[in-house]
Amino acid sequence: MKNRMWINLFMAVLVAGLFFTVSCAKKTIVSDATTIEDQAKTDAQAKAAAQAKVDAERIAQQKLEDQMANEKALKEAKAMAAKKRFENQDIHFEYDSSELSSMAKMLLKEKAAWLKANLSVSVTIEGHCDERGTTEYNLALGERRASEVKAYLGDLGISASRLNTISYGEERPIDTGKTESAYRKNRRAHFAIQ
Amino acid sequence: MVSFMGNKRYCSRDMLNKIILSIIYCFFLPGCLFLYSVPVAAKDYNYINISNPFLRKTPVAVPEFKAFNGHAAEVRAGKKAWDILKDALNFTGYLKTMNPAAFLSHPAETGIQLGQINFRDWTGIGAELLITGGVIEAHGKVKLKLRLFDTFNAKLLVGKVYTGPRSQIRKMIHLFCSEISYQLTGKWGVFNSKIAFISTVKGKKEVFTCDFDGQNIKQITFHKSISLSPSWSFDGKWLAYVSYARGTPQIFIKNLKEKRGTIVNYKGMNISPDWMPGQLKLAAALSFSGDQEIYLLTITGEIIKRITKSWGIDVSPSFSPDGRKIVFSSKRAGTPQIYIKDIESERVQRLTFKGPNNTSPAFSPDGKKVAFVGIEKNNINIFVINIDSGMQVQLTMNEGDNEDPSWSPDGSMLVFTSTREGGISRIFVMNASGSDPRRLLKLKGKQTQPAWSMSKTMEN
Structure with missing residues (x-):
């Protein structure tokens, strides 16, 4: 009968052990479940964060692109303005003179800078005169004006091969008036981009 | 037969000497000759x-x-x-x-x-x-x-x-x-001469010709560009003129009858042609050397000789009647003035000293005078200077801008451009003394740069 008691004890211990083991195992599963929940949360957070980052990046990119586009447009506008100014700002001369004034030289320095920034461009320098003076003399005077301008740009480092000259004498006035201000406008070297 | 009697009452005392001389000249000289x-x-x-x-x-x-x-x-x-x-x-x-x-x-x-x-x-x-x-x-x-x-x-x-x-x-x-x-x-006069000139057609300058009296107007060029400075050869068969038809100013030498010719197209400017009397050669201002100089050219544009040799503007040559000299405008002394150069000896003589701006000279057919344009204080007028004495006479005054004088072949008249009627350039003739100015042409547009041919022109 004593044996029976040992077996029971053993069984009891075993069962208890089993129970314990089961209890232990059950505990690990719970723990696992908790981890999965956390993971999902973390994942969602990470995803959200990633999305936010992407969004932020996209916005930043957009901003940058916008900024670049703006800058490009601005730059283009500036370039266009510079080109317009290059073409439209005439060099003026005194009556019966082909000498470059300090103002003329300043403007020509600006033109030289533009020509250096736009190396592919060749230009024709047109020499013009006011109507006072005979036709043939004014053709000669107009040529000297254009040549003076070309020579000065040459001094500033612009290759002569990019600079053509032509004289129109008094044939192409921009103001046909007979006033000093009209004459002043007409006595000019004009730049035409080829 | 030519007397001053009718005019006497208009004469002032200080003119008396001149009048007496004139009377002697006019009465006595032809009178003598009538005896023979x-x-x-x-x-x-x-x-x-x-x-x-x-x-x-x-x-x-x-x-x-x-x-x-x-x-x-x-x-x-x-x-x-x-x-x-x-x-x-x-x-x-x-x-x-x-x-x-x-x-x-x-x-x-x-x-x-x-x-x-x-x-x-x-x-x-x-x-x-x-x-x-x-x-x-x-x-x-x-x-x-x-x-x-x-x-x-x-x-x-x-x-x-x-x-x-x-x-x-x-x-x-x-x-x-x-x-x-x-x-x-003693001269054949103007009656078989012609006048070439520039007139605008739809805003473009073209070369035209007409008879001495403005009749028989003909358009010669149709470049639709800028054409300038026509000049007649001595035989009236050729016209030289400047045109921008090919971009830059070049000299077109054109036979009027045979529709042939050449183009003088050196680099730079080819302007202000003037034919030599008696020969088919011409003088013109070219700038291929980088400086404007006057050259003597063949009818095909080859250079015979460089005539001027000075830095600065040298333009508008006009031959003396014997073809040995040219009168031209130069800025060598700082302002544009008129000079005469002997082509052979290369001797240069400055002709004008009065006024700040004298250009566009024209040798008179007798070789004694030069007509030119003087500009002072925005007044553009025509003058004649006697080469030997340097005496200068103003022919136009207070009547618009007056430019481009050209002598009639007998030297009795000048044709010129004036803005005296309505401020628009028109062609006028006047007597060589400046009297009797009258408009030559009734034509639309602006007319400029008349050039009177020599006496014997071809009839077209």
Whole structure:
């Protein structure tokens, strides 16, 4: 009968052990479940964060692109303005003179800078005169004006091969008036981009 | 026969010396020559000295022409010839036709030949010259019998008969006028000369030509560009002019009849052509060297010789009548002035010293004077300077801008551009002394840069 008691004890211990083991195992599963929940949360957070980052990046990119586009447009506008100014700002001369004034030289320095920034461009320098003076003399005077301008740009480092000259004498006035201000406008070297 | 009596009352005392000299000259010189009734070479004397600045116009009576058969076509032809003759005579600076209302006799009825004319009828009304004409017309053919008489000496000076189709009446009359001119002035005159000029067509400058009196206008170029500075060759067969038709200013040398020519297209500018008298060579300003200089060129544009050698503007050459010198504008002394250079010896003489800006010179046909444009205080005027004495006379004053003087072949007149009518450039002629300015052309647009041909031009 004593044996029976040992077996029971053993069984009891075993069962208890089993129970314990089961209890232990059950505990690990719970723990696992908790981890999965956390993971999902973390994942969602990470995803959200990633999305936010992407969004932020996209916005930043957009901003940058916008900024670049703006800058490009601005730059283009500036370039266009510079080109317009290059073409439209005439060099003026005194009556019966082909000498470059300090103002003329300043403007020509600006033109030289533009020509250096736009190396592919060749230009024709047109020499013009006011109507006072005979036709043939004014053709000669107009040529000297254009040549003076070309020579000065040459001094500033612009290759002569990019600079053509032509004289129109008094044939192409921009103001046909007979006033000093009209004459002043007409006595000019004009730049035409080829 | 040319006297100052009629003018005397207008003369001031300080002019007395000049007047006396003029009277001596005008009365005495031709008078002397009248004593020799043998034909004298016309070159040796002048009835009329057209270079006399105090020239009084000689009154000439031109009664109606006689129509020999009297039929309508003949009368019409006679009337036409008569009108053309009067216009041509009045165009000269030295003759004026008289009002027929004053005439005491009528050669159309009483006869047009020497012996049929009562010269006292003509001297009595102050006619110093008389021209009679007769016309025979048959089947469109016209015969013109024309005579010029010296009334005071009752002498036939010129008698000519011309025959041709009715369409050639104008030419026949002008041939006779050339004979008159030769008799009276020793020069063939302007009657077979032409004038080239620039006129705008839709805003573009093109070369045109017309007869001496502005008739028979023809457009020569159709470049639709800028054309400038026409110049006649001595034989009237060639025109040289500047055109931008190919981009830069180049000289086009064009044969008017044969539609051929060449283009002078050195690098830079090719401008201000002027033909040499008697030879088919021309002077022009070229800038291929980097400096504007005047060169002597062949008719195909090859360089014979560089004429000017100075830094600065050298333009607008004009040959002396013997072709040995050129007068031109140069800025070598700081302001544009007129210089004369002997082509062979290369001797240079500065001609103008008055005024800040003198350009556009033109050698007179007698080689003694130069017409030019002087600019001072925005006033653009034409002057004539005597080469030997340096005496300078202003021909235009207070009447717009006046430019581009060109001499008539006999030196009696100048053609020029003026803005005196409405501020628009038009072509005018005046006598060499500056008197009698009158508009030559009624044409749309602006006209500039007239160039008078030499005397013998080709008839087109």
